[in-house]
Amino acid sequence: MLEELGIEAIRIELPFRLNHVNCFMAEGVTGWTVIDAGLNNDYTRALWDREIGRRKVADLLITHYHPDHFGYAGGLQKKTGAKVSMTKTDADSGLSSWHAAFLEAMPAHYRASGVPEGMAEQMADNTADFQPLVNPMPHVGHFFEEGEKVVLGRYEYEVIFTPGHSDGMVCFYNAEKNVLFSADHILPKITPNISYWFHGNENPLASYLESLKKIRRLGADFTIPSHGKPFYGAAGRAEELKAHHDERLAAAAEAIQKPATVYEACGRLFKRTLTVHEMRFALGETLAHLEFLRHAGECRRENQAGIWVYQIE
Numbered sequence: 580m581l582e583e584l585g586i587e588a589i590r591i592e593l594p595f596r597l598n599h600v601n602c603f604m605a606e607g608v609t610g611w612t613v614i615d616a617g618l619n620n621d622y623t624r625a626l627w628d629r630e631i632g633r634r635k636v637a638d639l640l641i642t643h644y645h646p647d648h649f650g651y652a653g654g655l656q657k658k659t660g661a662k663v664s665m666t667k668t669d670a671d672s673g674l675s676s677w678h679a680a681f682l683e684a685m686p687a688h689y690r691a692s693g694v695p696e697g698m699a700e701q702m703a704d705n706t707a708d709f710q711p712l713v714n715p716m717p718h719v720g721h722f723f724e725e726g727e728k729v730v731l732g733r734y735e736y737e738v739i740f741t742p743g744h745s746d747g748m749v750c751f752y753n754a755e756k757n758v759l760f761s762a763d764h765i766l767p768k769i770t771p772n773i774s775y776w777f778h779g780n781e782n783p784l785a786s787y788l789e790s791l792k793k794i795r796r797l798g799a800d801f802t803i804p805s806h807g808k809p810f811y812g813a814a815g816r817a818e819e820l821k822a823h824h825d826e827r828l829a830a831a832a833e834a835i836q837k838p839a840t841v842y843e844a845c846g847r848l849f850k851r852t853l854t855v856h857e858m859r860f861a862l863g864e865t866l867a868h869l870e871f872l873r874h875a876g877e878c879r880r881e882n883q884a885g886i887w888v889y890q891i892e
Contacts, residue, residue, distance in 0.1 A: 580801055580809065584758065585732025588803075589630055591617035593647055595856065597769075600647040601805050603760070604630065605732035610637030612731060613661065614751075614760065615805065616651035618712045623651050631659065639717070640729065641665035642762035642805065643748035644673035646709050653715035664721040664729075666740070668747025672779060677710045681778065688777040692862060693840025693886050701855045702862075723749055736760070741794065743787025744771045746779040752797055759799035759813050764790060767802075767810040770823050774863025775870055784824065784871040791817040824868075831868040835878055838890045841866050 581588055589602040603614040611634050617623040636659035641649050644665070656663050665673075675681055685706055689699035725740045729751065736751035741764040751760040763771045773787045780786055799813035810816070827848070834847040845858075845865040853861055869889050872878040878891045 580758075581803070584734060584756065586803075589626070591623055591626060591647075593618065597647075597806060599806065601803075601807075602648075603731075603803075606634075607637065607730055607732075610635035610661075612636075612638040612640060612729075613655070614640045614731070615642055615648040615762075616655050617648075618646055618650040619654050619714065620650075620712060624654065627651070627655060627658075635659075636661045639663045640751075641669070641717075642750070642760075643745035644669040644676065645745060645763070646713050648762075648805065649673050649717075650709075650713045653713075653717040656717045657715065662720040663717040664723055665719055666747035666749060667719075667722040668742075668779075669745055670719045670722065670747075672746060673713070674716060675778065676776070677707070677713055682707045682710075685777070689862075691885060691887055692866065693842035693888075694862070695842075698855070698858070702859050705855045705859060731760075734758070739793065739797070741790040742780065743773055743783055743790045746783065746786070750794070752799060757798070757800040759794070759797065759802045761794075761799075761802050761804045761813060763805050765794060765802060765813055765816050765820065766804045767807040767816065769806070770820055772860050772864055773824070773867050774860060775866045776863055782867075782870050782874045784867045785874065788821060788824065791821055828868055828871060831865065832872060832877065832891050835869065835872075835889045835891050838881075838888045840886055840888055841869060844869060844889065 585605055587604040591600050593599055605612050613636055639661040641652055652663055685703035686699045689702050723738050727738045728735050734753045736753045739750045739752050741748050741750050744763045750762050750764055773784050775783055795814045795817045800811055802813040803809045830848055834844040845862050848865055849861045873880050878889050881888050
């Protein structure tokens with residue numbers, strides 16, 4: 580199907596449990612278009628050097644600001660001169676998330692979440708470790724607008740805003756072939772991480788669930804994700820993901836039947852040993868579910884001696 584669409588998939592390995600990201604290339608009238616860029620590391624730079632060769636890259640479309648998608652955008656732009664397009668929301672997040680001022684505040688955020696001091700410092704350091712993997716930052720020459728059209732290979736796609744996994748994430752949809760580039764919004768085997776990262780939208784899970792409704796209404800069939808293999812039935816997968824979060828919200832509510840910090844609730848929701856990197860995501864996801872409950876009026880949050888404590892109403 581990708582060949583029929585005029586799309587080339589570029590699998591880039593990642594040094595995490597989530598061990599790859601799918602990027603894409605398509606030839607256009609003025610040059611090649613690339614979707615997402617991977618991390619800025621030696622492996623990724625060498626891979627793109629091989630893939631691009633002498634091909635002229637005219638456009639670089641970034642689905643969202645997370646490092647495995649955005650990290651090498653600036654480096655690839657510098658190498659090719661490509662115009663970078665993404666949402667303004669995520670362009671701003673990409674610039675601010677690894678800024679020194681934000682990174683310096685991270686230990687305090689983790690301490691307020693009840694994370695022990697030593698682990699809070701390790702988690703903050705793990706975030707800061709991504710700085711070289713996302714620099715240099717790109718110059719974003721175009722900000723996506725909801726509903727605008729982009730040409731990818733042989734077909735035209737509509738830009739669909741799908742906030743949740745990030746505040747400004749986009750998917751690309753072609754109605755003629757009923758094809759969706761789902762980025763990290765809908766994945767075939769795993770559930771996308773929905774976290775609150777101490778900036779931006781305080782209720783990302785609510786946004787994510789609304790975005791799932793939008794995709795269900797499209798009725799997209801052939802779905803091309805950023806992790807895992809293409810699959811059929813985006814609407815059905817969206818239903819499964821909603822059911823997963825309904826279960827996790829019920830578990831989060833159970834975790835705060837008695838007053839609990841975010842860290843304590845996280846330990847009740849994630850019952851396996853986690854690396855520092857994985858703990859960052861587990862804590863962020865726990866916080867997103869607790870904040871969903873709080874915004875829905877189903878739990879309360881109190882600041883006790885500088886630490887946030889949640890309890891079900």
